Amino acid sequence: MAAIIELENISKHYSPTIIGVDDVSVTVEDGEFVTLLGPSGCGKSTLLRMIGGFEEPTGGAIRLAGKDVTWDPPYKREVNMVFQDYALFPHMTVGQNVAYGLKTLKLNRAEVADRVKDALSLVGLYDKVDQRPQQLSGGQRQRIALARAIVRRPKVLLLDEPLSALDAKLREQMQIELKHLHEKVGITFIMVTHDQTEALVMSDRVVVMERGKIAQQGKPQDLYDHPASPYVANFIGTTTFLPGKVSKCTGGKVTVATGGAMFEAETDHSYSPGKVVTVGLRPEKVRFLAEGETAANTITGKIAEVIYYGLGLRIAVTLSDGATVYADMLLPDRLSHSKLPEIGTPTRIAIEPHNVFVFEGNVAP
Amino acid sequence: MNLIRRNLPGALVVGIPVLWIALFMLLPYGIIVTYSFWLKKYPTFVPAFQFGNYVTIFTDPQYLQVFLRTLKISILVSIASFLLAYPFAYYLVFRCRSAALRTWLYMAVIAPLWVSYLLRAYIWKTILGTEGVLNSFLISVGIIDQPSDIFLYNQFAMVVTLTYIFIPFMVMPIYTALEKIPVNLSEASADLGMGPWRSFWHVTLPLSLPGVAAGFTLTFCLSFGDFIAPFLVGGPDGNLIANVIATQFGAALNWPLGSALAIVMLVVVLTIVSLSDRMERKGMVGGH
Numbered sequence: 001m002a003a004i005i006e007l008e009n010i011s012k013h014y015s016p017t018i019i020g021v022d023d024v025s026v027t028v029e030d031g032e033f034v035t036l037l038g039p040s041g042c043g044k045s046t047l048l049r050m051i052g053g054f055e056e057p058t059g060g061a062i063r064l065a066g067k068d069v070t071w072d073p074p075y076k077r078e079v080n081m082v083f084q085d086y087a088l089f090p091h092m093t094v095g096q097n098v099a100y101g102l103k104t105l106k107l108n109r110a111e112v113a114d115r116v117k118d119a120l121s122l123v124g125l126y127d128k129v130d131q132r133p134q135q136l137s138g139g140q141r142q143r144i145a146l147a148r149a150i151v152r153r154p155k156v157l158l159l160d161e162p163l164s165a166l167d168a169k170l171r172e173q174m175q176i177e178l179k180h181l182h183e184k185v186g187i188t189f190i191m192v193t194h195d196q197t198e199a200l201v202m203s204d205r206v207v208v209m210e211r212g213k214i215a216q217q218g219k220p221q222d223l224y225d226h227p228a229s230p231y232v233a234n235f236i237g238t239t240t241f242l243p244g245k246v247s248k249c250t251g252g253k254v255t256v257a258t259g260g261a262m263f264e265a266e267t268d269h270s271y272s273p274g275k276v277v278t279v280g281l282r283p284e285k286v287r288f289l290a291e292g293e294t295a296a297n298t299i300t301g302k303i304a305e306v307i308y309y310g311l312g313l314r315i316a317v318t319l320s321d322g323a324t325v326y327a328d329m330l331l332p333d334r335l336s337h338s339k340l341p342e343i344g345t346p347t348r349i350a351i352e353p354h355n356v357f358v359f360e361g362n363v364a365p
Numbered sequence: 366m367n368l369i370r371r372n373l374p375g376a377l378v379v380g381i382p383v384l385w386i387a388l389f390m391l392l393p394y395g396i397i398v399t400y401s402f403w404l405k406k407y408p409t410f411v412p413a414f415q416f417g418n419y420v421t422i423f424t425d426p427q428y429l430q431v432f433l434r435t436l437k438i439s440i441l442v443s444i445a446s447f448l449l450a451y452p453f454a455y456y457l458v459f460r461c462r463s464a465a466l467r468t469w470l471y472m473a474v475i476a477p478l479w480v481s482y483l484l485r486a487y488i489w490k491t492i493l494g495t496e497g498v499l500n501s502f503l504i505s506v507g508i509i510d511q512p513s514d515i516f517l518y519n520q521f522a523m524v525v526t527l528t529y530i531f532i533p534f535m536v537m538p539i540y541t542a543l544e545k546i547p548v549n550l551s552e553a554s555a556d557l558g559m560g561p562w563r564s565f566w567h568v569t570l571p572l573s574l575p576g577v578a579a580g581f582t583l584t585f586c587l588s589f590g591d592f593i594a595p596f597l598v599g600g601p602d603g604n605l606i607a608n609v610i611a612t613q614f615g616a617a618l619n620w621p622l623g624s625a626l627a628i629v630m631l632v633v634v635l636t637i638v639s640l641s642d643r644m645e646r647k648g649m650v651g652g653h
Contacts, residue, residue, distance in 0.1 A: 053555075104558035
């Protein structure tokens with residue numbers, strides 16, 4: 001696979017103190033689905049807009065299929081964008097909106113009609129060709145925006161929070177649809193989102209951004225299972241953080257003492273005893289022990305709170321030092337047929353050593 | 366009784382304006398319409414029902430000529446205002462980076478509306494006259510050596526003056542229309558391969574047409590009924606329809622003819638207003 005987009009040391013400094021994007025280098029392979037993930041203000045949208053040509057970087061270079069396009073205006077780049085609120089032209093019909101991008105390609109009438117039909121059929125809305133965008137629902141407009149962007153057959157499709165304006169149910173459905181569309185058209189997709197689920201479901205690779213820099217990039221499962229920092233662990237999924245000190249470190253295993261418990265974890269680092277670290281625990285990896293059952297990393301505590309979320313329960317357990325660890329309990333039976341833990345009862349929980357994250361320093365976000 | 370008391374506030378809110386309009390708009394219109402059928406009989410005029418006044422307007426070439434001149438001047442004023450106002454409004458909305466400068470420039474356009482209309486028309490007399498600013502300037506830079514009287518008392522002076530006076534009514538609706546266009550529409554247009562000029566032509570201009578139509582309607586109708594500028598800067602061939610009407614009610618003492626002229630003028634203006642209204646409604650100009 002060849003690189004289609006190369007971002008080389010891209011920076012966007014609005015002023016010496018206001019920095020949008022800071023020295024970011026990313027390479028996107030042809031046909032890949034890459035997501036830029038981060039909270040608002042982390043620079044992900046600015047980065048996308050620089051790829052589209054709507055903003056100029058203050059440093060670095062952007063290459064599209066090997067050609068330097070850093071200073072090219074949007075209309076000279078073979079990339080197309082799906083805008084956050086779709087930016088459909090209200091004075092044109094759906095068909096005219098989709099055909100708009102073909103005006104400069106010097107196609108004949110039949111070719112234009114064919115391409116419009118193909119693009120609209122791809123998103124299943126060819127029957128709306130003569131309607132105005134404002135007559136359509138949010139989800140339909142979203143699809144028209146997609147059709148309008150892919151009709152030019154760009155090298156790269158940019159998606160700026162494409163699903164954020166849709167309601168939850170439709171968003172879930174569109175995530176899958178977009179993923180299938182990506183597989184079907186074979187164009188490289190670069191998407192910006194602040195929704196971690198969206199990023200995990202749709203992308204081949206996720207680039208997590210933090211204050212203008214890349215925090216970590218990799219496959220969704222790598223980011224989820226091996227977060228490089230508490231920031232990533234906290235942004236993707238839920239993590240409980242406990243500060244502690246290394247008490248022992250030998251042969252790929254480290255033992256950390258926190259105020260309320262001892263944790264054994266697998267590691268490829270070597271820590272010297274006494275070093276300050278932070279332990280990270282995912283609630284869904286923590287399980288409740290049955291009476292008499294023994295396991296590694298057994299912790300005792302008291303149930304402080306029970307949160308019901310349909311699929312299961314998230315239970316807050318208070319340790320002896322007052323720290324709280326969250327643990328998930330799936331509900332195989334209906335709530336009325338389940339034996340529920342009561343608040344205040346002592347309980348024992350455990351987590352496998354290969355599921356414990358250890359971060360250097362007292363770095364809980 | 367109860368019913369009346371419950372509906373009293375509503376009746377007042379609706380009733381007072383209705384009464385006001387009936388008394389000060391519909392009634393005067395009725396009077397003018399009535400007068401337009403009366404007969405001129407020296408030294409004044411007598412009640413009658415005949416169409417003689419309207420026949421005079423459409424057969425006597427001097428009235429037709431004034432109507433055409435008024436039409437010409439109003440169209441020229443509208444076009445001149447549009448050509449000046451559109452780039453200005455465009456600059457304010459899309460190019461002006463500083464919000465303070467934008468507000469300041471916008472106020473600069475609106476502020477003359479607070480100055481007396483008469484004064485604003487009079488200013489151009491002092492600018493364009495033989496002793497005026499323009500002549501002094503041209504002499505001082507050596508383009509001419511004698512003050513020229515070609516600037517004042519003609520149709521050119523009238524168009525300049527009326528354009529100056531009515532341009533805020535062109536700027537305001539265009540500014541409002543442009544401001545409502547989301548910035549990402551021009552971005553989308555650029556993204557789809559269109560350069561700045563074509564983006565303007567295909568996206569920004571069509572979407573601002575409701576404002577342009579409103580601006581044209583306002584400046585056209587206002588110029589069409591103006592009689593101060595012709596009086597101050599118009600000169601011998603500068604009589605507009607409103608001046609003729611004023612004369613009929615004054616020196617000529619022919620109220621019936623003046624009324625008939627006023628009715629014809631009203632019909633022209635109402636036609637323009639309803640046409641522009643219908644155009645906007647049909648969505649010919651812009652979306653909803």
